[in-house]
Structures are given as structure tokens and as C-alpha cells.
Amino acid sequence: MAKTRIGIYGYGNLGRGVELACRQNEDLELTALFTRRDPASVQPLTAGVPVYAADDLAAHTGDVDVLVLCGGSARDLPEQTPACASLFNVVDSFDTHANIPAHFADVDVEAKAGGKVALISGGWDPGMFSLARLYATSILPEGHDYTFWGRGVSQGHSDAIRRIEGVADARQYTVPVPAALEAVRAGENPELTTRQKHTRECFVVAEEGADAAAIERAIVEMPNYFSDYDTTVTFVSQEELDRDHAGIPHGGSVIRSGVTGQDGENGHVVEYSLKLDSNPEFTGSVLAACARAVHRLSAEGQTGCKTLFDVPPAYLSPLSAEELRASML
């Protein structure tokens, strides 16, 4: 089979993650990068990949089999994915859970109009965690679901801290509460408040002369972001932040605890967990596998919007169905 030609739209951390994933998969080939910056200012890691202005997307529909959209869910993807889905097979990582049905509808119309396949909300949550929830709930209809995130960096919470007056830089870690995790793993089905599930650790660089106490108060009392959590604030130097907190790790666990039997007498715990050194590289690797699947679905003549729920797992693998049955079943 010919290689799947991948285009990347948006060359930040996630775009580079997709690019690196293409380099690990012989059946994927990065053939175009699209950017809203000056293309001459963008240097791909991969030699020889052409960089085009995002405004020229429509001129390059013949250059890629699947376009992977690597923008943000707040402002970029709600516009970009529908706009691109009538021109290209596309994959995105739209992760605003509450808005997924509306985004799906917007993308579905355009993909069907263009005769293309679009896969939205790839990645790990939504994505692999969603699959874990779906499989476990389908098997164990009587039970409880728990999702824990971390230990990992939340970019949104780090950004929120950086917007506080007197803050030069910051990094926020979301951390699951060990006792809560253990109770869930033991099948105890605890009722857990937001505060009981996760804590938040903040490493903050204060500007010279800033009021540290005021910064700390502004963080721990911030509604939505921090006020519902036990939050710790540690002030560090920029050098310490750069040295000790440069990575973008993340992860977490999806756990379903359910029962079977004549009277629910047998308990079962299903857990899917991730420990990721690099959130964007792992997410990019998921999107690359999704792109492979989208190419296959499109080659079969399918059109419209899909999610990982609709994709036969075998389509994500470069191996043939025969190879998979012989080696992984």
C-alpha cells in the first residue's frame, strides 16, 4: 500500500508531535505543513517538507491524503475543522467535551458535502480515555466511572496563573489524591468531591518586587481554576522553573468499578492508565494513528464526521488484519 501523505495545519507543540510520529511510522509521510505565520519563518524538523501559508490550503488539496489540525479547541478548531473538512480528510483533537456534539454536527455537514472523512476529538482525553470508558461501560453496565488526571501539567491552569499581576512565569501540575485513587482501585465506589479527587501544585516565578502573598491568594481563590481544590503555591526562580519544570508530562487513569452476579455479588475493576513524559508527543502519536484510519475509511468510500468510537481498532494499525490476528489477538 502507498504511504499515507500527512499534512499538518498549525506547527506548535502538537504539530511537532504529529511530525515526530510520522517519522516513527514507515507508512506515514509528512508532505505539507501549513502555518498562519510567515512560512519562511518556520523550520520543520523534517528536511524537505514544504511549508505553506494557511491561506493557500485550498491550493494543496492534492498534496495530502489527511490533514491533521493542530490548533486549539477554544478558538481555532471550531472554525478550522469545518472549513477544512470539505476540502480534505481531516483529524483534530477538539477537547471541549461539552461542545463536542455541536462541533460534530458542524464538521459532519462539511465533510459530507465534500465527500471527505473527518475524525474529531482524537488524542487521549477525549480519545483513548473515551474508548476506555466506552468499552468498560459496555461490559459492566452496573458500575461507576472515575477519571483521574495527572500527575501532569495543565497548560490552561499555568496560563491562568501567568495572567496574575506580578507573575513572570508559572507551571501548574494536576495531581490525583493517592487515597482517592486507592479507594477507587479497591472497588469501594467512593463518592468524591472535586477537592477529594485532585490537588493542584503551582510553581511560580514572581516579578521583582511583587507581593508574593497577594499572588498566592489570587491563585488559591481563583474561581473555577483553583478555589475548589487544595492548592499549594511554591515560589521558584526562573532558573529553577526552566531547569526542573521544562517538560510537559501528563497522564491519568480511567477506572470503572462494576458488579456482576445474581445479586451483584462479584466486583470487577477495569483500569486504563497513562504515564506520559510528553503530552503533545503522545497526543500527536494518537492523531497520526487516527490519520491512518481516516485514510482507510475514505478509501472505502465513507464520508462524514467520525470519532474513535466509530473506527474499527484494526484500522489504526499499519499491520494487516491477518498479521494482527496472528500477533496481537
Added chain:
Amino acid sequence: MAKTRIGIYGYGNLGRGVELACRQNEDLELTALFTRRDPASVQPLTAGVPVYAADDLAAHTGDVDVLVLCGGSARDLPEQTPACASLFNVVDSFDTHANIPAHFADVDVEAKAGGKVALISGGWDPGMFSLARLYATSILPEGHDYTFWGRGVSQGHSDAIRRIEGVADARQYTVPVPAALEAVRAGENPELTTRQKHTRECFVVAEEGADAAAIERAIVEMPNYFSDYDTTVTFVSQEELDRDHAGIPHGGSVIRSGVTGQDGENGHVVEYSLKLDSNPEFTGSVLAACARAVHRLSAEGQTGCKTLFDVPPAYLSPLSAEELRASML
């Protein structure tokens, strides 16, 4: 949508597990039990379910939408699944990994000839563990796979002990070595021998006057089953065995440890784990979800042999695609 009418062929622990799963799912209805015993001697847990002789299967093709085959992989399923697949949509839990390709081929011919859908090797290994391997390997092509089983009861090993002279009863637990599991979870990618991955714990009831030392030697030196493992033998009374070892728990973990980055500098660990109080009831619950999916695939006009690798995950759930996107993605 009308309920999916389920038939069960073979009413042992697994058959009862499927029956119990049908009772937990409103869209599934058990409509027929088939047995090789005298039907009059079989009392289903569910009132009103007719019990038929296995010889009369062909007379009841109109009574069920999907027949779930609950026999053993050694002798029953290699015959039964192909024989039934031309008459019924079927699901089995064939678990002799090395023979899956041949079994698939046998079943595929018959299912296609009959215009039916057959799903083989449902359950958790093969089954959910296979899916965990496939997803993780598709995302992280550079890495290592590990499967640990237990702590859980191995029926095959328990049976092997019972065949030793002087043994009245026995129960064998497969137990992962904690240090090995921790090293894998830490992403250390250890090379592990069979002995380093699992230990075997045997609880044995000796017949009166039997030579305990000889029994212990026969167990720990038994080729294939025990000689490659560190095995402990504990003699107990029948009362103790019945009281403390009556359950059929099992479980385990599939772990993939892989790398991404420009030079493999970022490590990732993906783990799928199960802790099951009842192996047959959990397996039966997986087969029930597979039966739902098979009914849908058949309603779409598909035919032939499938595995969970071929099934869009959404097909396993009773919820609609819209409900799944809104609630689980």
C-alpha cells in the same frame, strides 16, 4: 430497536456468566439454552427460558439473533463454532492463541456460506487485552509489550494438579512478580524470563495416606505447567479449600512502554488492567456485548468471521452514537 435475542450453547460457568449479563442489559433477552446434557436436567437461572438439546440446534435458527458458544477451546469450539456459523450469527471465546488464524479461517468459510456474522475470541485474553495491545502498539510503534496475568485461578493448572496420584482436589493461582510489574510500570523495559514474571501458588487437598512430598515434587517438576516457575505448594483440608478458595478470580495487566521524540527521549507507559472477582462472569459480560455488536453488523448486511479488532467500539454499547458522543467522549 427490538431486543437482541440471545441463545447460549453450553451451560457451565461461562454460559451462566452470559445469562447473568443478559439480565443486566435491557436490550438483550435470553431466548434459548442449548445443552448436550438431558435438557430436562438443566435449570436455567432465568425463569421461562426453554432448554433444547444441542442436536436440535438447526430447528431453532429462528429463535435467536445471536448464539453465544460457551464450550471449551480445546475440544468444543474448533468443531462447534464452524458448525454453528452457517446457521446462526455466533460469538465464541476461543482462546488458544496459536490456533486463532486456523480457527478464523474455518469459521469465516462457514459464516460467509450462511450469510452470517461470527465473532471469535471474545473475552479478556484474547479480547480486551488484545485490544489494549493493538491500540497501544498503534500509538507507540517503538516500544515493548508486557502481559501479566493474575492474581487469579488457572483452571488448566488446577486440573493438572488434580490428575496427580494422591490428590483429592486443588486450586492453582497465577501470581505476577511484584518487582517485575513495578519495573515494567516504571518504563525500565526489563528483559524477563518466564520465572521472573509469574509465580504459581498451589493449594492441594491430599487423599488420606498420600505421600505429600511426592505430590509436591510431582507438581513443582511438572514440565510446561510448573517447572519453569517458582511454585509453592500448600496442603489444606477440603474444608479449607472450599471455604477459602471457592471463587474464580482473575485479572492481569497489559503494559506497553514506548518512546517518542527526536531521539526517543520521551517515555510513555500505557497500562490496561483488570481485577475480576469472577472470571467467567466478566468473560460472559464481554461476550454479551460482542453479541450486541454482531447483531448490528449482521443487520447491516455484513457476513463472515470477525474479531474485536474489526468492531467499531460504539457497536458494543446499547447507547446510540449521539448518546455516546455526549456522555462518554
